[in-house]
Amino acid sequence: MNQLPEVTLYYAAEIARGIIWGEYIYESIDRAIDSGLYYTVATWEQLNEAVGRGEVYADRIIVTPQGKFVWQAFFNCNYEKELNVPYKCVYRAVGAPVSFSEAVEYHLFWDRGSELVGIKKEAEVHKAIIKNQNGELVVIKS
Numbered sequence: 001m002n003q004l005p006e007v008t009l010y011y012a013a014e015i016a017r018g019i020i021w022g023e024y025i026y027e028s029i030d031r032a033i034d035s036g037l038y039y040t041v042a043t044w045e046q047l048n049e050a051v052g053r054g055e056v057y058a059d060r061i062i063v064t065p066q067g068k069f070v071w072q073a074f075f076n077c078n079y080e081k082e083l084n085v086p087y088k089c090v091y092r093a094v095g096a097p098v099s100f101s102e103a104v105e106y107h108l109f110w111d112r113g114s115e116l117v118g119i120k121k122e123a124e125v126h127k128a129i130i131k132n133q134n135g136e137l138v139v140i141k142s
Contacts, residue, residue, distance in 0.1 A: 004070065005061070006060065007027065008062075009057065010025070010026040010027075010042055011023070011025055012032055012037035012038065012039040025046070026039065027057075041064065043064050044067075047069065057071060061094055065118070066119060067094075067119035069093060069094065070091065096121075097142050103128075103140050104119070104128045104130070104140055108130065111132055111133070114130050114131060115130065116130055117137070126141065127139060
């Protein structure tokens with residue numbers, strides 16, 4: 001089995017007077033430092049938001065504070081594949097079952113303000129910990 005290379009990405013935002021003027025993902029800590037902006041290790045949420053700006057990091061495993069993720073693009077039919085227009089794109093936990101990933105995405109989508117704390121794999125079971133807006137922790141297992 002070919003193992004994809006692992007990479008840590010860095011997120012920085014250009015903020016002035018409380019307004020975000022630009023958001024950036026850097027592929028090395030050196031580039032993040034050179035930007036002169038405050039930066040952090042990119043989170044799962046920031047990676048998925050970057051998709052909307054056309055930034056995709058395929059063919060590698062992205063290491064975030066919440067776990068390790070890989071790019072997934074989904075197509076409804078072959079016609080969309082030919083046009084290279086997916087109907088859904090997201091980063092999913094490495095090796096996690098589709099049903100688990102969908103349950104996590106569903107919860108985060110419908111429970112606005114919730115946050116993915118982390119995904120771990122223990123004894124062949126994937127476990128996601130999500131913090132709801134009210135501070136309650138929710139656990140989803142594969």
